[in-house]
Amino acid sequence: MVVPLLTPLGRAFLAFLETVGRLTLFTGSTLWHCVRGPWYFRMIGRQMIEIGYYSLPVVALTAIFTGMVLALQSYTGFARFSAESAIPNVVVVSITRELGPVLAGLMVAGRIGAAMAAEIGTMRVTEQIDALVTLSTNPFKYLVVPRVLAGVTMLPILVLIADIIGILGGYLVSTTQLGFNQQAYLQNTWDFMEFEDVFSGLVKASVFGFLIALMGCYHGYHSRGGAQGVGTATTNAVVSASILILSFNYLITGLFFG
Amino acid sequence: MNQSADTPPKLRIRGLSKAFGKNKVLRGLDLDVAAGESLVVIGGSGSGKSVLLKCILGLLPPDEGSIQIDGREIVGLGGAELEEARRRIGMLFQNAALFDSLPVWQNVAFVPLAQKRMSRKEARSLALERLADVGLDAEVADLAPAELSGGMRKRVALARAIAVHPEILFFDEPTTGLDPIMGDLIDRLIRSCVTHLGATSLTITHDMDSARRISDRIAMLYQGKIVWQGPMERIDEEKNAVVQQFVSGSTEGPIQVTL
Ligand SMILES: Nc1ncnc2c1ncn2[C@@H]1O[C@H](COP(=O)(O)OP(=O)(O)O)[C@@H](O)[C@H]1O
Ligand SMILES: [Mg+2]
Numbered sequence: 001m002v003v004p005l006l007t008p009l010g011r012a013f014l015a016f017l018e019t020v021g022r023l024t025l026f027t028g029s030t031l032w033h034c035v036r037g038p039w040y041f042r043m044i045g046r047q048m049i050e051i052g053y054y055s056l057p058v059v060a061l062t063a064i065f066t067g068m069v070l071a072l073q074s075y076t077g078f079a080r081f082s083a084e085s086a087i088p089n090v091v092v093v094s095i096t097r098e099l100g101p102v103l104a105g106l107m108v109a110g111r112i113g114a115a116m117a118a119e120i121g122t123m124r125v126t127e128q129i130d131a132l133v134t135l136s137t138n139p140f141k142y143l144v145v146p147r148v149l150a151g152v153t154m155l156p157i158l159v160l161i162a163d164i165i166g167i168l169g170g171y172l173v174s175t176t177q178l179g180f181n182q183q184a185y186l187q188n189t190w191d192f193m194e195f196e197d198v199f200s201g202l203v204k205a206s207v208f209g210f211l212i213a214l215m216g217c218y219h220g221y222h223s224r225g226g227a228q229g230v231g232t233a234t235t236n237a238v239v240s241a242s243i244l245i246l247s248f249n250y251l252i253t254g255l256f257f258g
Numbered sequence: 259m260n261q262s263a264d265t266p267p268k269l270r271i272r273g274l275s276k277a278f279g280k281n282k283v284l285r286g287l288d289l290d291v292a293a294g295e296s297l298v299v300i301g302g303s304g305s306g307k308s309v310l311l312k313c314i315l316g317l318l319p320p321d322e323g324s325i326q327i328d329g330r331e332i333v334g335l336g337g338a339e340l341e342e343a344r345r346r347i348g349m350l351f352q353n354a355a356l357f358d359s360l361p362v363w364q365n366v367a368f369v370p371l372a373q374k375r376m377s378r379k380e381a382r383s384l385a386l387e388r389l390a391d392v393g394l395d396a397e398v399a400d401l402a403p404a405e406l407s408g409g410m411r412k413r414v415a416l417a418r419a420i421a422v423h424p425e426i427l428f429f430d431e432p433t434t435g436l437d438p439i440m441g442d443l444i445d446r447l448i449r450s451c452v453t454h455l456g457a458t459s460l461t462i463t464h465d466m467d468s469a470r471r472i473s474d475r476i477a478m479l480y481q482g483k484i485v486w487q488g489p490m491e492r493i494d495e496e497k498n499a500v501v502q503q504f505v506s507g508s509t510e511g512p513i514q515v516t517l
Contacts, residue, residue: 126353127351127353127355128355128356130312130351131356131357132357134317134348135422136341136372
């Protein structure tokens, strides 16, 4: 009676352990090759442009609407307690601490994580990764390290820009629709801006950049089984990166403010 | 082999085994390739020909057995020593495996570019030379691999493989997916490149016409082992039932055709 139930359970558990082991090995190799040259600077530059520059429109749009809706939404709530003056504070704290890094992270995970998994996955199933190896080129150094380094450095820059644009969104809504004085709003924003809030957001961004690139590369690298396998890898890269972003966000918030 | 005892063969494989789960692909395979010869391994689809090459290249870890290049064991090597061994081998992949993010000339000059051994200008002229060697003119140099026909992709991949002057060349089904004329052309290119480099070559194929054109010697892979090997001229008189069936392409015989 029990055995038929336990067998699939045991199998699932073994598969889980295998995944954990493989992921740990992959992360270890990635870190090892990140600190140990030679580095392919041309590839790093290419990835920085891909992640940093081409993600700007998506991240900017996300940020401005988030800032706008934050101002609008907190106004409808705070007006009941005549606490409208807290709006600049709410906007600046939520954007810099949480929404900037998390939303930018999720958007980039969808855009970049998917692209990385698809590209590396296709290289895997068409034997391009094997070809790299036979041409004396380490795939970690050539494919994974440039993406991870670009993710770690570009995400904070994107989030810094998202912070500014998000605050601008709140400012626009508050001053044009909610009747705030422009000068006073800016003064309030500036007064409430804490170094620690911005800094924690940028640390998060860097960690998210690492996670997005790691998941994209890992799922691509281990994909198998033709076009369908690459499709699965792409989905898994985005889903796992998103979940990791949300859980690491909680952890890092706990570290900074807990 | 008719080798003197003191010069080891270029490539010596003994007792090579590789299984994927319950699927035992190679089961104690023995094979020698003498320096400068062109050996063709024939065998049906899925018989483990590609797995054999990948084990030698260290892309797949063998479960058991020994692989020696010039008498030096390479199974179990890692890091710099494995790289060193690989550097002496060039490989033409079944579907060319060109890097599709790079234009043709950067594919051909990949190694000198990646290792920054020459300026981009020098690398480009080297690529154009190698492309000329395989009968492609300078116009294709700036195309993306996706813009090439199957035969051109194979030729570019061949140019990339010979660009590093390997001592050993592997060809994985060089004619598969090409029309007979293009297949003939690729076979001729392979022969001339190998002769020109003085390289040792190991080709795997299921195309008997191609095998006849390329080989000095033929070996037949069946059920994870080499079941027959000999000079190309002898294969037609061979009495071995497996070889006979494969050469004649018949469904009657010991080889089970599973649909
Ligand atoms: N990486 C792998 N993982 C699992 N099975 C594999 C792998 N590579 C090859 N195989 C299996 O090994 C067998 C031989 O494959 P292969 O060497 O590609 O055949 P071929 O002789 O056509 O080149 C096939 O049954 C294939 O499914
Ligand atoms: Mg094959």
